[in-house]
Amino acid sequence: MIDYSKGRYIVKTLDGGYIGQIDEDEFVRNGVSLFYRIDGDEFYEAGGRLIGHIKDAVVRTSSGEAKFTIEAE
Numbered sequence: 001m002i003d004y005s006k007g008r009y010i011v012k013t014l015d016g017g018y019i020g021q022i023d024e025d026e027f028v029r030n031g032v033s034l035f036y037r038i039d040g041d042e043f044y045e046a047g048g049r050l051i052g053h054i055k056d057a058v059v060r061t062s063s064g065e066a067k068f069t070i071e072a073e
Contacts (some may be wrong), residue, residue: 004038008073011036014066021073
């Protein structure tokens with residue numbers, strides 16, 4: 001499993017739209033706004049609701065729906 005909090009990554013929509021970046025911590029942010037938080041392979045809204053799990057750089061809901069991609073910067 002990749003530890004996304006230990007590097008710089010870009011989070012995108014499935015069609016390639018920019019959402020934000022991970023900058024060597026557990027948060028996905030766009031500027032100063034925090035959008036999401038990563039804890040291991042779990043992907044959360046900033047408010048704490050679990051969105052899904054990360055597998056092979058794709059965030060999927062518990063029902064298997066792909067939501068986001070994560071790419072190395």
